[in-house]
Amino acid sequence: MEKAQLETLNTPTDYQRLPRLSSTFLHWSSVILVATVWASACLFGLYILAFYAAALYQGDMERWNEVLPGLYDRGSAATTSGIGLHFATGGIILILGSIQLMSSVRERYPAAHRWIGRVYVLASLLAAVGGLSFIALKGTIGGPVMDIGFGLYGILMFIAAIQTYRHIRVGRVEQHRVWALRLYALAIGSWLYRMDYGFWFFFTKGIGHTDTFSGPFDQVMAFFFYLPNLLVTEAFIRANNYRASTALKILASVILLLATSFLILGTYFFTIHYWGPAILNWLPDLT
Numbered sequence: 001m002e003k004a005q006l007e008t009l010n011t012p013t014d015y016q017r018l019p020r021l022s023s024t025f026l027h028w029s030s031v032i033l034v035a036t037v038w039a040s041a042c043l044f045g046l047y048i049l050a051f052y053a054a055a056l057y058q059g060d061m062e063r064w065n066e067v068l069p070g071l072y073d074r075g076s077a078a079t080t081s082g083i084g085l086h087f088a089t090g091g092i093i094l095i096l097g098s099i100q101l102m103s104s105v106r107e108r109y110p111a112a113h114r115w116i117g118r119v120y121v122l123a124s125l126l127a128a129v130g131g132l133s134f135i136a137l138k139g140t141i142g143g144p145v146m147d148i149g150f151g152l153y154g155i156l157m158f159i160a161a162i163q164t165y166r167h168i169r170v171g172r173v174e175q176h177r178v179w180a181l182r183l184y185a186l187a188i189g190s191w192l193y194r195m196d197y198g199f200w201f202f203f204t205k206g207i208g209h210t211d212t213f214s215g216p217f218d219q220v221m222a223f224f225f226y227l228p229n230l231l232v233t234e235a236f237i238r239a240n241n242y243r244a245s246t247a248l249k250i251l252a253s254v255i256l257l258l259a260t261s262f263l264i265l266g267t268y269f270f271t272i273h274y275w276g277p278a279i280l281n282w283l284p285d286l287t
Contacts, residue, residue: 022249029253030236033260037188038098040267044191045094047275052091086130089123090190096120097184117168117180124161124183128154142213142222149222156226157186178237185233189226195266196225202269232259 096116099105106113132154140146160183167176200206200217208217235252 022246022253025253026249026256029256029260033256033263034101036260036263036267038101040263041094041098041188041191043267043271043275043279044194045091045098046279048091048094048190050278050281086127086134089127089130090187092123093120093127093187094191096123097187100180101184117164121161121165121183124157124187127187128158128161132158140213142218145219146213146222149219152223153186153189153226156230157183160186181233181237182230185229186226189229192229193221193225195263195270196221198270199262199266232256 097120099116100113100120105116132151135147135151135154140150160179163179164176164183167173167179197209200209206217208215208220210218232255235248235255238248238252
């Protein structure tokens with residue numbers, strides 16, 4: 001065989017390069033999404049602590065009802081404690097969960113990763129229990145549909161937290177990471193819930209929304225703030241499997257980039273108008 005023919009056989013064709021390019025595309029699209037989620041979720045976690053915790057220690061609990069009516073009930077310590085526990089731990093899991101996503105922390109500081117993970121799982125369980133207790137004792141403002149949607153959300157978070165811990169306890173690292181991703185996809189639900197509403201009001205002026213959160217859009221949102229997250233996570237998990245097809249990896253990459261664009265725009269808007277001012281007003285109280 002002549003030299004030119006050998007060089008042709010040894011040179012990768014476009015068809016042969018495509019699987020490697022799709023893997024690289026998926027890797028970097030996931031890195032960009034994780035970085036965006038990390039920054040945005042940390043900001044929202046600080047906002048939750050700044051807004052709800054600050055209202056608690058300042059004795060102005062009525063501020064809770066400015067965001068979602070009916071959260072604070074002066075006559076029911078049990079329901080207030082349940083939703084307070086949900087919000088306090090919710091802010092913690094957004095911050096800690098974002099740290100747990102960082103591979104540098106897992107690889108360089110495994111002991112810190114383990115201890116942060118324990119606190120993260122415990123906070124997730126408490127957030128689920130707090131939210132479920134509020135629903136059981138009082139119910140949500142949106143009625144049965146919102147009760148079911150939010151109740152399912154709390155149950156899924158509880159299950160994901162248990163599974164994340166259970167698998168690592170018996171050394172099933174890969175299953176542990178898969179469930180940890182699912183848990184984080186659920187953890188960011190409260191953050192996406194507000195972001196989705198913000199975009200909806202901006203583009204449609206609130207079509208399908210009512211003050212009692214029982215309109216058509218509100219009923220969709222009772223499930224939409226966490227189910228799509230899980231679908232994206234499942235696509236990511238399967239696309240990262242070495243047996244995944246090139247087409248699946250490219251499709252997953254496109255979905256991740258679209259999600260990233262949505263989050264960057266939403267984070268900018270909410271940081272400028274809501275999260276940033278609340279955090280800046282809270283910081284002097286800590287010093």
